[in-house]
Amino acid sequence: MTALAALIRRDIKIALRVGGGALIGVLFFLTVTVLMPFAIGPDMALLTRLGPAILWLGALLASLLTLDRLFTADHEDGSLDLIVMGRTPLELACAAKALAHWLAAGVPLIVATPVLGLLLNLDGTATSAVALTLLVGTPALTFTGMIGASLAVTLHRGGLLLAVLVLPLSIPVLIFGVAASQAAISGPLSFGTPFSILCALSLVSLVVGPFAAAASLRHGLD
Amino acid sequence: MTLIDLANPTKFLSLTARVLPWLAGATAILLLVGFYQAAMAPDDYQQGATVKIMFVHVPNAWLAMFVWGVMSLAALGTLVWRHPLADVAAKAAAPIGAAFTFLALVTGSLWGRPMWGTYWEWDARLTSVLILFLMYLGLMALWRAVDDPSRAARAAAVLTLVGAINLPIIKFSVDWWNTLHQPAAVLRMGGPSLDKAFLIPLLVMAVGFSLLFVTLHLAAMRNEILRRRVRSLQMMQASQQAA
Amino acid sequence: MRLSGRQIDCIRGGRGVFSGLDFEASSGEVLAVVGPNGSGKTSLLRLIAGLLVPAGGSVVLEGGEAELTLPEQSHYLGHRDALKPALSVHENLSFWRDFLGGKVGDVSQCLTAVGLGHATHLPAAYLSAGQRRRLSVARLLVVRRPVWLLDEPTSALDTAGQDLFVGIMRDHLAGGGIIIAATHAPLGIGARELRMGGGK
Numbered sequence: 001m002t003a004l005a006a007l008i009r010r011d012i013k014i015a016l017r018v019g020g021g022a023l024i025g026v027l028f029f030l031t032v033t034v035l036m037p038f039a040i041g042p043d044m045a046l047l048t049r050l051g052p053a054i055l056w057l058g059a060l061l062a063s064l065l066t067l068d069r070l071f072t073a074d075h076e077d078g079s080l081d082l083i084v085m086g087r088t089p090l091e092l093a094c095a096a097k098a099l100a101h102w103l104a105a106g107v108p109l110i111v112a113t114p115v116l117g118l119l120l121n122l123d124g125t126a127t128s129a130v131a132l133t134l135l136v137g138t139p140a141l142t143f144t145g146m147i148g149a150s151l152a153v154t155l156h157r158g159g160l161l162l163a164v165l166v167l168p169l170s171i172p173v174l175i176f177g178v179a180a181s182q183a184a185i186s187g188p189l190s191f192g193t194p195f196s197i198l199c200a201l202s203l204v205s206l207v208v209g210p211f212a213a214a215a216s217l218r219h220g221l222d
Numbered sequence: 223m224t225l226i227d228l229a230n231p232t233k234f235l236s237l238t239a240r241v242l243p244w245l246a247g248a249t250a251i252l253l254l255v256g257f258y259q260a261a262m263a264p265d266d267y268q269q270g271a272t273v274k275i276m277f278v279h280v281p282n283a284w285l286a287m288f289v290w291g292v293m294s295l296a297a298l299g300t301l302v303w304r305h306p307l308a309d310v311a312a313k314a315a316a317p318i319g320a321a322f323t324f325l326a327l328v329t330g331s332l333w334g335r336p337m338w339g340t341y342w343e344w345d346a347r348l349t350s351v352l353i354l355f356l357m358y359l360g361l362m363a364l365w366r367a368v369d370d371p372s373r374a375a376r377a378a379a380v381l382t383l384v385g386a387i388n389l390p391i392i393k394f395s396v397d398w399w400n401t402l403h404q405p406a407a408v409l410r411m412g413g414p415s416l417d418k419a420f421l422i423p424l425l426v427m428a429v430g431f432s433l434l435f436v437t438l439h440l441a442a443m444r445n446e447i448l449r450r451r452v453r454s455l456q457m458m459q460a461s462q463q464a465a
Numbered sequence: 466m467r468l469s470g471r472q473i474d475c476i477r478g479g480r481g482v483f484s485g486l487d488f489e490a491s492s493g494e495v496l497a498v499v500g501p502n503g504s505g506k507t508s509l510l511r512l513i514a515g516l517l518v519p520a521g522g523s524v525v526l527e528g529g530e531a532e533l534t535l536p537e538q539s540h541y542l543g544h545r546d547a548l549k550p551a552l553s554v555h556e557n558l559s560f561w562r563d564f565l566g567g568k569v570g571d572v573s574q575c576l577t578a579v580g581l582g583h584a585t586h587l588p589a590a591y592l593s594a595g596q597r598r599r600l601s602v603a604r605l606l607v608v609r610r611p612v613w614l615l616d617e618p619t620s621a622l623d624t625a626g627q628d629l630f631v632g633i634m635r636d637h638l639a640g641g642g643i644i645i646a647a648t649h650a651p652l653g654i655g656a657r658e659l660r661m662g663g664g665k
Binding site for chain 1: 511514515516517533536537539541543544545546547548549551552556559560561563564565566567
């Protein structure tokens with residue numbers, strides 16, 4: 001356990017210090033959300049209706065873009081070799097890295113949601129519904145995106161190709177995340193159904209993600 | 223040692239060289255019979271002659287999913303048994319699967335035009351197939367992005383298996399999303415209540431298209447093996463000149 | 466303890482790097498892997514470290530801890546130093562101590578032993594190439610592993626650093642360790658040579 005705790009602590013420290021990616025993710029989220037009204041128009045009623053979708057898309061893109069470097073940074077400086085050789089199972093190490101990434105880059109997105117909700121004319125219920133769905137949904141995004149991040153090690157590059165590979169996999173999370181938020185705001189569905197499915201998706205990705213990432217890393221080193 | 227590596231593929235090459243003409247012939251005959259029967263099939267009392275699109279659309283849609291299954295098996299072969307032919311099989315299948323998926327989309331869209339009055343409807347099935355198509359394209363991009371074929375094979379294998387787990391989830395999500403946004407039932411095909419006059423040509427076409435896949439896949443695998451041989455010969459040449 | 470490889474084939478990117486390679490090293494022994502560029506020295510070390518899969522043959526460690534794999538009992542000191550510039554010298558080393566685990570030593574003592582005692586709280590970004598190498602060497606000391614796989618260990622080290630490193634290697638060998646080192650320069654320590662390439 002000390003090994004995993006040490007890994008999580010290290011990754012969070014790096015993310016929060018100068019040059020780390022955590023706050024850039026929030027900044028990106030903010031910028032995307034601010035851009036939307038310029039594309040749609042300052043129609044407050046329309047923004048209210050589209051608000052949850054805009055916030056979810058912004059969070060999806062922000063978490064994907066910051067994931068890009070999850071493994072490549074460690075690969076470039078040789079840390080990944082030592083992590084693969086270590087006595088901690090690689091699956092657990094991957095899960096720990098993803099958890100650290102979520103804590104450093106995912107949680108700030110959720111914290112920023114209420115502020116952005118104001119800009120999109122969402123009321124208290126709507127904002128808290130979106131924040132709650134992001135809270136249970138963003139782990140799924142992180143743990144699915146981690147698979148793409150591990151492929152980036154083999155590819156020697158990430159960026160666009162990574163987004164092309166990972167975005168289709170995150171469609172279910174997007175569907176149920178937005179659906180649950182909408183359900184809480186306007187109905188007609190109950191909030192519980194899509195929300196439970198969203199939780200289930202997160203749990204599935206918590207299992208699948210580390211295994212797929214570890215398999216890809218083990219085979220992808222050279 | 224590269225020659226030892228290719229020992230197994232060599233057997234594969236000589237075997238497929240003998241089998242392929244027969245397969246190609248059988249495919250041609252079955253598809254001809256299938257097209258003839260499809261042309262002769264009666265018009266649907268509701269849909270008219272457009273129902274005949276089904277005879278091409280359904281086998282293609284079926285193969286679109288089947289090919290991903292084949293690739294998943296090959297991916298297991300790559301990751302678990304590290305079999306060199308598995309890499310080749312997975313790589314050769316991806317463009318063919320993408321082509322079937324594309325045909326399923328195009329025929330589905332052509333069928334949708336008279337039925338829904340529009341070429342594209344965010345119908346659950348069409349949407350799922352569209353996502354499947356995107357994933358095929360992503361997989362092909364991944365294959366092209368890595369120079370070393372065995373490294374590309376392992377990355378693609380991971381993505382293929384993750385896709386195999388995710389595709390049913392995506393299908394389920396899209397179905398759910400679709401019923402949420404379109405409570406009115408979209409026109410659906412008859413399913414098992416299909417009349418014999420339609421069913422038999424459909425089955426013939428399905429078998430014909432499956433054989434077409436097998437033929438194309440084997441041919442593509444041969445090409446890929448030969449392409450790798452050329453590559454390793456060129457590499458040997460390069461290292462000889464260096465020495 | 467004895468580390469041995471039998472009939473190892475290595476293929477990278479479809480190109481054969483070496484084939485039919487045999488080697489062995491026992492406790493207290495240094496195996497110096499020498500040969501021209503591209504002869505597969507680094508590949509051999511990465512293969513022993515479990516970071517590359519051999520196309521044929523196998524590497525076995527006899528007399529180690531039975532429930533651990535060879536990579537789990539090895540230190541790998543590669544070209545890349547596995548340091549995070551954003552973390553301090555002390556943080557870098559204590560992370561690897563906690564992550565690698567097993568029998569561990571004291572971080573500050575190890576930093577003093579490699580001559581970085583004065584810089585423990587500076588960010589690793591401020592270190593020179595030689596100091597970064599010293600910090601990597603400290604990793605070998607802070608966590609005990611019987612097998613050391615060293616890739617050009619003395620590059621970037623000054624004369625004093627090289628002498629220091631020879632002392633560190635001597636201590637490791639005296640404790641029954643095994644060292645496999647890929648090198649161009651003499652290690653400054655008695656070693657068996659494994660000559661790669663050229664012969665083919």
